[in-house]
Amino acid sequence: MRTNEQMISDLKEIVKPYIQNQHGFDSLTEETDFINDLKINSANLVDVVLDIEDKFDIEIDNDSMDKMLNVKAALEIIETKLSEK
């Protein structure tokens, strides 16, 4: 079982190649918004989700994709999908 800190650190590693705002990335918290705070574009948000699928061995559906807008929502979706396994 991963701790919340480990999950955030895994997520940071995943979003790193796609961010356009280093300050937002350095001060990343659960409240950080992928698009507004990290300036990730919608095409790269797809890559983030595909990398999350690979990292955690889960499948993200369209509904979850639509909700995946910030770190908190991403963590919740990952946890839900992991618990369904």
Added chain:
Amino acid sequence: MNSEEIISYLPYSAPFLFVDKIVSVGAKSITGTFRFDESLDFYKGHFKENPVTPGVILTETMAQIGVVSLGIYLVKTEGGDLQHVQIVLTSSEVDFYKPVFPNETVTVKSTQEYFRFNKLKCYIELFNEKEELVCRGKIAGMIKS
């Protein structure tokens, strides 16, 4: 979908349509051709007295056949509305190996890496008539209908 049908849905026209024919298409891959007629306008300036097809135009040709034409086929297969299809290029990473001169015909072969959440990413190669590799790379776009 046949070649004419796919081309009819492309949102381009001359002088910026770089697809003559779709030779084959399936869920995972597409092959198409284009002939660079010597009368194309950019040859007047690229380069002075020395016409060579610009790399950006080769990249555009790869994108129009490899991503947009394949995307149209995939949207149609999924039952999407092609009258309102919107397409944007989101990334391209292409390496070039050989020049393409006026009146050459090129063949573009594209293989889908993934098509998910409206993003289509492909590995694409472009060959000349001698079947030599001219350029290759990965191009992605967002396709919404």
